[in-house]
Each structure stands twice: as C-alpha cells, then as structure tokens.
Amino acid sequence: MKKKVIFLTFLLAAMAFALIACNNDNEETAATNAESSDRVLSLGIWAGNEAEWASIERVRQDFEAQTGITIEWRLYNDLNTQIMADLAAGTAPDAFYIDSGLAEQFVYMGVLAPLDPATFDTAAFYQNVLDTFTFNGVVYAIPKDQSSLARYVNTELLNAVGFELSDIPDDLESYLEFLPRLQSALDDHFGAGEVFAASGMYEPARALHLLNRNVNPVNPDGSSNMAHPDVVRHAEFIHTLFATGAMRTPQMMGSGWNGEAFGTGRAVIMEEGNWVYNFLRTEFPSISFEIIPMPTYMGQRSSMIFTVGWGINVDSPNQDLATAWIQYKTGVEGMYNWCVAAGPLPTRPDVAAAMAANLSAGLNVHIAQIPYATPWVLGRFQSFINDSYMNYMSAAIVGEMSIANAMENIDAQANLQINIAR
Amino acid sequence: MKLSRRTRETLQGYAFVAPAIATTMIFLGIASVAVLFMSFSRVNMVQGTYEWIGLNNYRVGFTDSLLHRAIRNTLVFSAVVVPVQTFLSLVVAAVLNSNIKFKKAFRAIIFLPTLTSSAALTMIFMFMFSMRGPVNSMLISMGLLAASDPINFLRSSDWSMRVIMIMNIWSTIPFYMTLYLASLQELPNSMYEAASIDGASEVKKFFYITIPYLRPITTFVVLTGIIGTMQMFDQAFIFSGGDGGPASSTMTIALLIYRYAFGPGSAMGYASMIAICLMVIILTLAFIVNRINKEERVY
Numbered sequence: 001m002k003k004k005v006i007f008l009t010f011l012l013a014a015m016a017f018a019l020i021a022c023n024n025d026n027e028e029t030a031a032t033n034a035e036s037s038d039r040v041l042s043l044g045i046w047a048g049n050e051a052e053w054a055s056i057e058r059v060r061q062d063f064e065a066q067t068g069i070t071i072e073w074r075l076y077n078d079l080n081t082q083i084m085a086d087l088a089a090g091t092a093p094d095a096f097y098i099d100s101g102l103a104e105q106f107v108y109m110g111v112l113a114p115l116d117p118a119t120f121d122t123a124a125f126y127q128n129v130l131d132t133f134t135f136n137g138v139v140y141a142i143p144k145d146q147s148s149l150a151r152y153v154n155t156e157l158l159n160a161v162g163f164e165l166s167d168i169p170d171d172l173e174s175y176l177e178f179l180p181r182l183q184s185a186l187d188d189h190f191g192a193g194e195v196f197a198a199s200g201m202y203e204p205a206r207a208l209h210l211l212n213r214n215v216n217p218v219n220p221d222g223s224s225n226m227a228h229p230d231v232v233r234h235a236e237f238i239h240t241l242f243a244t245g246a247m248r249t250p251q252m253m254g255s256g257w258n259g260e261a262f263g264t265g266r267a268v269i270m271e272e273g274n275w276v277y278n279f280l281r282t283e284f285p286s287i288s289f290e291i292i293p294m295p296t297y298m299g300q301r302s303s304m305i306f307t308v309g310w311g312i313n314v315d316s317p318n319q320d321l322a323t324a325w326i327q328y329k330t331g332v333e334g335m336y337n338w339c340v341a342a343g344p345l346p347t348r349p350d351v352a353a354a355m356a357a358n359l360s361a362g363l364n365v366h367i368a369q370i371p372y373a374t375p376w377v378l379g380r381f382q383s384f385i386n387d388s389y390m391n392y393m394s395a396a397i398v399g400e401m402s403i404a405n406a407m408e409n410i411d412a413q414a415n416l417q418i419n420i421a422r
Numbered sequence: 423m424k425l426s427r428r429t430r431e432t433l434q435g436y437a438f439v440a441p442a443i444a445t446t447m448i449f450l451g452i453a454s455v456a457v458l459f460m461s462f463s464r465v466n467m468v469q470g471t472y473e474w475i476g477l478n479n480y481r482v483g484f485t486d487s488l489l490h491r492a493i494r495n496t497l498v499f500s501a502v503v504v505p506v507q508t509f510l511s512l513v514v515a516a517v518l519n520s521n522i523k524f525k526k527a528f529r530a531i532i533f534l535p536t537l538t539s540s541a542a543l544t545m546i547f548m549f550m551f552s553m554r555g556p557v558n559s560m561l562i563s564m565g566l567l568a569a570s571d572p573i574n575f576l577r578s579s580d581w582s583m584r585v586i587m588i589m590n591i592w593s594t595i596p597f598y599m600t601l602y603l604a605s606l607q608e609l610p611n612s613m614y615e616a617a618s619i620d621g622a623s624e625v626k627k628f629f630y631i632t633i634p635y636l637r638p639i640t641t642f643v644v645l646t647g648i649i650g651t652m653q654m655f656d657q658a659f660i661f662s663g664g665d666g667g668p669a670s671s672t673m674t675i676a677l678l679i680y681r682y683a684f685g686p687g688s689a690m691g692y693a694s695m696i697a698i699c700l701m702v703i704i705l706t707l708a709f710i711v712n713r714i715n716k717e718e719r720v721y
Contacts, residue, residue, distance in 0.1 A: 081684055084467070084468060084684065087468045088467040088468045088470070102686075105686045105687075109466070109468045109469055110469065111468060192569070192570050193569060193570045251552070251553065251574075251576065251577060252553055252574065253553065253554075254552055254553040254554025254555070380686060380687075381685075381686050381687065382686070383681075383685050383686055384685060384686065386665075387664065387665035387666070387667075387681070388665075390663070390665040390667055391662075391665045391666060391667035391668065391669060391670055391673075392667070392668075392669055394577050394667050394668040394669070395579050395667070395668040395669035398574060398577065398578065398668075400578070400579055400668070400669065401669070409669075412487070413487075413488055413670075416486060416487070416488060417488070417681075417682070417685070417689070418687070420482060420486070420682065420687075420689050420692045421682070421685060421686060421687025421688060421689035421692075422687055422688075
C-alpha cells in the first residue's frame with residue numbers, strides 16, 4: 001500500500017512539474033517576443049501556387065533587406081474561415097489578406113484599422129478596385145492585385161468548322177443566334193455531345209456584371225434584392241443562353257472547371273480569369289487560342305474583377321511595421337515584382353503601364369477591362385446571398401423551376417438568414 | 423488520519439480516472455453548457471458580445487423554412503440509410519461467414535471503403551456520377567439513356583441526395599459488417615445443425631437463427647447508424663460545394679449549423695439552438711430504438 005502511495009505522490013509531482021515547465025516555456029517565448037516585437041511583423045496569407053510563393057518570398061527578402069524588419073508568415077489553408085477564429089481568439093496576425101467579399105463584414109466587426117489615403121498613395125489605384133475596400137469614405141484595405149474575366153477562343157476548333165474569330169459577336173444578345181449556329185456546325189463536324197460552343201457559368205461571381213445592369217441585386221442594408229424585376233430579367237436572359245444547349249457549365253460537359261473544359265478542347269469559347277492563361281500555356285501547350293474582351297450586354301461593356309487587399313489588424317501593436325510592409329508591397333516596385341513573377345494583374349494603372357510592354361496582347365486585354373469591370377462583392381452578407389443563389393439557380397438553370405420563382409426563393413432564404421445573423 | 427481500505431481504493435480509482443474526467447469536462451462538459459447558454463443568446467464571436475435573448479432563437483426556428491427543410495432532409499436520409507445499411511451489412515456478413523471460396527480476400531476488399539477518408543470517397547463518387555462519368559456511360563451503353571441526354575446526378579434536386587445515400591450506405595456497410603461477422607463467428611454451429619435436422623431451409627435459418635442471435639449487435643448498429651446519419655455533414659458539404667443545393671435538396675442539419683455558425687454576422691447563438699435541436703432529435707430517436715428493442719425481448 002505504502003508503495004502505491006509513494007508512486008501516486010511521485011506521479012502527481014511529475015504532473016505538476018510538467019505543468020509548471022510548460023508554463024515557464026510559454027512565458028519565456030512571450031518574453032522573447034516582447035523584446036523583439038518592434039522588429040517582427042506577422043502576416044496572414046495563403047501560400048498560393050509555386051510561382052506565387054516564390055514571388056512573395058522574393059518580395060519579403062527585398063523588404064527585409066531594405067527595412068531590417070523581420071517578417072513571419074502565418075500561412076492559412078482557408079484564410080476566410082480561419083482568420084475569423086483567430087480574430088475571435090485575439091491571435092490574428094498584424095496584417096492579412098482580405099477578400100473583397102469579406103471586407104464589409106470585417107469593417108462592420110471593427111477588426112480593421114482605417115488607413116490614411118496619403119500614406120498609402122490611394123490616388124494611384126484604380127478607383128473601382130479601391131472602392132471595394134472603401135466604406136463611408138474610409139479606406140480599410142489596399143488592393144494587392146486582381147484578376148479580370150475575358151473571353152478565350154479556341155481558334156483551331158473555330159476554324160475547323162468554318163468560322164473566323166471575327167464571326168464571334170461583340171454583344172451577348174447576338175449569342176442567342178450565333179451559339180446555336182456554331183453548335184450545329186460543331187455537331188456536324190465532331191458528332192453530337194462532343195464539343196460545345198461555349199462554356200458558361202451562371203454563378204454570381206461570374207454573372208454579377210450582367211445581373212447588376214441598371215439595378216443593384218443587393219439592397220443598401222445588405223439584404224438580397226434578386227427578385228427585383230430587372231434582376232429577374234437579366235437572370236432570364238442568362239437562362240435563355242443555357243437553354244440553347246450551346247452554352248454549358250464545365251460540369252455539364254463533364255469537366256471540373258472552365259480551364260480543363262477549354263484545354264481539353266470541349267469548349268470553343270469560355271469566359272475566364274487571367275489565372276487560366278499560364279495554366280493553358282503549361283498544361284495544354286498545343287491548343288491555339290486568342291483572348292478577346294467580354295461581350296457587351298444592353299450596349300454596355302462589362303467584366304468581373306476579383307481582388308484581394310491588405311488590411312491591418314486594429315489590435316496589432318505593430319501597425320507601423322504593417323504600414324511599412326503594405327506601402328512597399330502595394331508600391332510601384334513591390335507590386336511590379338509581385339505581379340510579374342506571380343501572374344496576377346496590378347491594381348495601379350502606373351504599374352500596369354510599366355508591365356504592358358512585357359505582357360502578351362491577351363493579358364493586356366484583361367488589363368484594359370479593369371476600369372469598367374464590376375468587382376466581385378455582394379454586400380456584407382455575401383455568402384448567404386451567394387449560397388442561396390447557387391442553391392436555387394442551379395435548379396432553375398436545368399429547368400426544375402422558373403427563374404422568377406427561383407429568385408423569390410433566393411431572396412426569401414437569404415434574407416431569412418441575414419435577419420437571423422444581423 | 424486512517425482511511426478504511428474501501429475509501430482508499432475509491433480515492434485511488436478517482437485519481438486514475440481524473441485525467442479522463444478533466445478532459446471530458448473541458449472539451450465536452452463545458453462546451454455543451456456553453457452551447458446551451460449560447461442557444462439563448464445573440465453571440466458575435468469576433469466582437470466577443472453576448473446578449474441574452476431568451477427563447478428568441480427557438481421562436482425564430484419555428485418559422486425558419488430552411489431549418490425545417492434541413493430537418494426533413496436529414497430524417498429522410500436517416501430513414502433510408504439506416505435500415506438499408508443494417509440489413510445489407512447483415513446479409514454480407516452472413517455470406518462471408520458461410521463456406522464460400524476466397525472469403526478472406528472478399529473481406530479485405532469489402533473493408534477497403536472504411537479505410538478511405540469520407541472526403542476522398544465523396545470526390546470519387548462525384549467523378550463516378552458526373553455527366554461523363556462511368557455511371558452515365560454504363561446507363562447509356564445499356565440503352566437506358568440517350569447518349570445526348572445523360573443524367574446530371576450532381577446538380578439535380580431529384581438525384582443528388584440519392585447519390586449521397588448510396589455512397590453513405592456503400593461506405594458504412596463494411597464497418598458494420600465486421601461487427602456482425604465477429605459476432606457470427608461466435609454463433610455455435612450446433613444451432614444450424616439442429617435446424618438442418620428439423621428440415622429448415624437456408625433462408626429460414628437466416629431469419630430464425632442468425633437475425634435473433636445478432637439482435638444486440640443490431641441495436642448497436644442501428645443506434646450508431648442513426649447518430650452518424652443525423653450528423654452527416656462532410657458528404658453534403660463537398661457534394662453541394664457548401665450551399666446545400668440544388669434547391670436545398672442536400673441541406674442537412676449539420677451543414678446548416680456550419681453555415682450559420684461560420685457565416686457572416688452574429689448567428690452563432692442561432693447555430694447553437696439548431697445544435698440543441700439536433701441533440702434532442704437524436705436522443706428521442708435513440709430512446710425509441712431502445713424502447714422497441716426492449717419490448718421485443720419480452721417475447
């Protein structure tokens with residue numbers, strides 16, 4: 001019995017010692033951090049592909065050499081979800097990426113420090129891109145880069161069935177006549193169900209620039225306005241494009257995404273972001289394609305842009321360091337080096353001009369569309385509206401319900417959730 | 423102070439389970455109480471604000487058509503999957519327990535799905551059921567479908583939940599089959615011999631010896647089946663890309679909890695309310711299953 005008691009006492013002592021040791025450990029680390037905190041800046045990003053990672057590492061080295069500040073990466077797999085948890089726990093990095101669609105939510109939660117326009121040279125940025133991160137006249141994030149949608153045309157397939165690049169209409173309305181004509185030529189030449197005229201996507205991230213023509217699908221208070229007659233009319237137009245059977249989603253063609261459908265020669269025309277350019281060059285070097293601007297709709301040019309900004313954690317003790325980093329990273333030198341190596345488009349016209357000479361004509365088409373493109377944002381409750389839209393629109397596109405009915409359901413479901421979350 | 427031997431042993435026992443109890447209390451006990459508390463509050467995790475709103479979350483829940491849809495979807499899912507997976511795993515176990523050839527190889531092959539992660543299985547099934555996937559190709563080559571008109575299994579509100587059901591049944595059978603098989607190997611052969619002498623057919627032996635003998639395992643299989651299906655999340659999430667579509671057909675209770683809890687705004691309290699509802703539903707179903715099983719034992 002005595003032995004047991006001794007053993008137990010020993011065990012408890014060991015446990016207590018272990019706990020104390022752990023505790024000391026933490027204190028030591030905290031102390032080290034406090035001493036050198038004025039030199040270490042933590043940045044929350046995603047690693048991206050190999051080119052992106054190599055590029056940002058290079059920009060980091062340049063920055064560290066110039067300023068003597070040490071950067072500590074905090075890499076996230078799913079930044080949009082994980083950063084919320086870190087913000088709630090008070091462990092978020094000093095500065096981090098902010099997706100355009102989450103910016104308003106972050107500002108509303110009060111987690112972002114307001115940024116001084118003069119310090120960050122905001123006048124040098126594309127206004128519509130900067131506006132994505134501007135609320136009540138205050139800038140909360142500086143756009144680091146962006147991508148825009150353009151049309152990619154497989155000229156080999158097009159020529160094989162007797163069409164020329166110039167035959168492709170510049171306006172979406174003419175697609176209704178053109179796509180079926182191209183489709184029947186493709187069916188005759190390749191057999192039915194093999195090659196499709198156009199790979200299309202109806203989700204808000206791709207179609208918002210059509211849905212928002214002369215109307216806002218989101219109310220000022222953030223609630224969904226998809227059942228507005230004008231939005232319904234635009235959505236019905238999108239539906240008629242799909243109803244021709246000549247426009248299909250990549251999934252309807254049995255592909256994972258646009259780039260794959262296009263690269264494997266299953267679609268002649270696709271609307272895709274500039275990220276697909278390098279993908280096609282490396283994965284499908286044999287296909288020949290041209291890049292042309294997005295079609296007009298109701299007589300107006302349009303496209304979508306996708307942007308991510310740098311924001312500063314309002315609770316960060318290193319806001320001055322974060323400011324220095326963002327100034328450098330979104331300045332002419334930092335942005336140029338990043339965009340040239342990683343592949344996205346710059347968010348400043350001066351950098352775009354500097355890059356233009358080295359870019360292919362196709363990527364310059366992407367850049368030229370930026371000033372009039374619609375940034376991908378659906379208000380403060382983007383994910384509720386977007387998910388409700390996908391939920392019902394996917395049923396409407398395949399004809400299971402009418403567009404008007406789907407849009408009413410989208411509003412009902414999204415606004416129910418928004419009211420609960422508000 | 424002199425403790426009696428009994429007290430000393432009791433104290434010792436508590437000392438040994440203390441770490442387990444502490445872990446459980448921290449990660450389950452406190453968390454459960456917190457969820458219960460949050461279900462009566464408006465919670466914004468990032469701003470760290472809690473506001474007591476009484477039964478308001480529950481009141482809103484009564485009018486939330488999406489929640490009703492999610493509950494209905496989940497109950498239908500459970501009602502189809504649990505009986506089918508239970509029955510099929512029993513049949514497969516009985517077959518593997520008989521004297522067929524290569525049964526060890528079959529056992530190993532059949533057990534493979536259980537070793538694969540559910541996310542990977544979902545991706546494989548999404549490929550199999552895609553527009554140009556093997557399932558559509560097979561149906562077309564059998565002449566059941568026109569080549570130009572394959573079924574959009576993944577994005578059809580009629581089909582997507584059914585595909586998830588098939589996948590779930592297929593992937594859970596091996597685990598339950600193993601449980602049945604272990605029990606079957608304990609089943610004395612003399613009972614079957616006796617039945618043979620009385621002239622019972624193989625089918626009768628299965629229904630009158632095998633099934634009754636395995637009842638305790640069946641209770642376990644049904645109970646864990648109900649709990650597993652009621653909490654189904656990953657497959658619906660991957661299948662629908664997180665939106666629960668098309669037309670809410672794959673929206674499950676767990677998926678809805680996730681959407682509210684980690685969506686924009688301050689709906690963590692509402693998500694907690696749904697979690698409490700899910701717990702009540704599972705407890706009720708478990709109670710009913712247990713009750714039915716007890717009643718049967720009387721006979």
